[in-house]
Amino acid sequence: MAFSLPLRRLALEVLDLVFPPRCSACEVPGDSPFCAVCAETLLPVPAGCPVCGVPQDESLLPALKPRRCPHCRAHPPRFALASAPYLHGGALADAIHRLKYEKREDLGAALAVLFEACAVLQSDVLVPIPLHPRRLRLRGYDQARLLADGAAKWFRLPVVPLLRRVRETGQQVGRDRTSRERSVRGAFATTGEVLGARICLIDDVLTTGATASAAADALLIAGAARVEVRTLARAP
Numbered sequence: 001m002a003f004s005l006p007l008r009r010l011a012l013e014v015l016d017l018v019f020p021p022r023c024s025a026c027e028v029p030g031d032s033p034f035c036a037v038c039a040e041t042l043l044p045v046p047a048g049c050p051v052c053g054v055p056q057d058e059s060l061l062p063a064l065k066p067r068r069c070p071h072c073r074a075h076p077p078r079f080a081l082a083s084a085p086y087l088h089g090g091a092l093a094d095a096i097h098r099l100k101y102e103k104r105e106d107l108g109a110a111l112a113v114l115f116e117a118c119a120v121l122q123s124d125v126l127v128p129i130p131l132h133p134r135r136l137r138l139r140g141y142d143q144a145r146l147l148a149d150g151a152a153k154w155f156r157l158p159v160v161p162l163l164r165r166v167r168e169t170g171q172q173v174g175r176d177r178t179s180r181e182r183s184v185r186g187a188f189a190t191t192g193e194v195l196g197a198r199i200c201l202i203d204d205v206l207t208t209g210a211t212a213s214a215a216a217d218a219l220l221i222a223g224a225a226r227v228e229v230r231t232l233a234r235a236p
Contacts, residue, residue: 024098024107025091033110034091041090044117045083045234051076052209053083053234077209078216079201082229085117087236088205096204096233105141111232112150118230123200125160126152129215130188132165147232148202155200162192162199163215180210187211188218195223200230207235 021032028035034042048056049069056069068076086092092114099107128144136142148159167187201215206229216227 021110023091024095024110026094033095033107033113038091042092043087043089044085045087051081053081053206055087055234055236077213078220079209079212079227079229082206082209082212082231083119084206084231084234085114086233088207088233089236092233099146100139100143100204103140105146108141108143108146109150112147112154114232115147115151115154115230118154121155121157121200121228121230122226123155123157123198123228125162125197125199126155126157126202127160127162127199127215127219129201129203129211130161130163130165132168134168144203147204151202151230157200160192162190162194162197163188163218164191169211180208181213184211184214186214188215190218190222194219196225197223198226199224200228203229203231205233205235206231 020029022029023031023035023038024033025038026035028037031039045053046055048054049067049072051068051072054069054071088096095107095111098104099111126148128142128148130136130144131139131142145159145161152159165187166189169183169187197219199219201212203212206212209229212229212231216229219227
């Protein structure tokens with residue numbers, strides 16, 4: 001049965017009364033995704049490398065273009081650029097941890113609102129960076145897909161799962177850049193037609209960019225025209 005717009009609004013208001021929005025980090029009822037106190041801990045990503053987004057004193061970047069960080073000059077990532085609205089820390093880090101490791105699937109839609117602060121995309125579709133099937137079975141959901149579904153509302157682009165993990169890479173937390181790059185090399189394959197597509201990869205946190213670069217590599221090899229990356233947070 002279809003409901004009129006006024007009835008749908010009333011239903012949403014009733015749901016808010018029964019299940020009021022809560023802070024994604026501390027659970028205080030009220031504002032979502034964060035209460036006023038937790039929102040104060042969100043730190044916008046400062047200026048840095050225009051390719052990988054790593055925060056860096058601009059005076060240390062080369063004067064001539066392309067103004068890239070030392071690592072991107074020595075080992076250019078496969079994506080065109082990666083950016084995030086906030087640094088990984090404070091309430092945002094707590095909320096992402098809850099989303100990924102505490103079965104808080106409901107936080108996906110709430111946190112996806114933060115993509116509103118991202119730079120404008122030059123893409124045709126959103127592609128979540130997928131979990132390996134075994135980890136997906138253990139977790140029960142893919143947090144990147146939840147975030148991509150929410151981001152689609154802000155970017156007004158479709159979500160198309162064009163990637164799959166063909167090899168388990170294990171936990172990346174605690175690994176250095178070299179180890180991360182080695183572990184994700186060849187870990188992705190495409191699952192659909194990507195020829196000529198401009199793609200934006202979606203994930204929760206960008207640390208070294210190794211995983212995003214490996215995912216971009218699979219897409220570009222399959223014929224994608226361009227790959228960029230957006231995440232909720234950027235490691236400092």
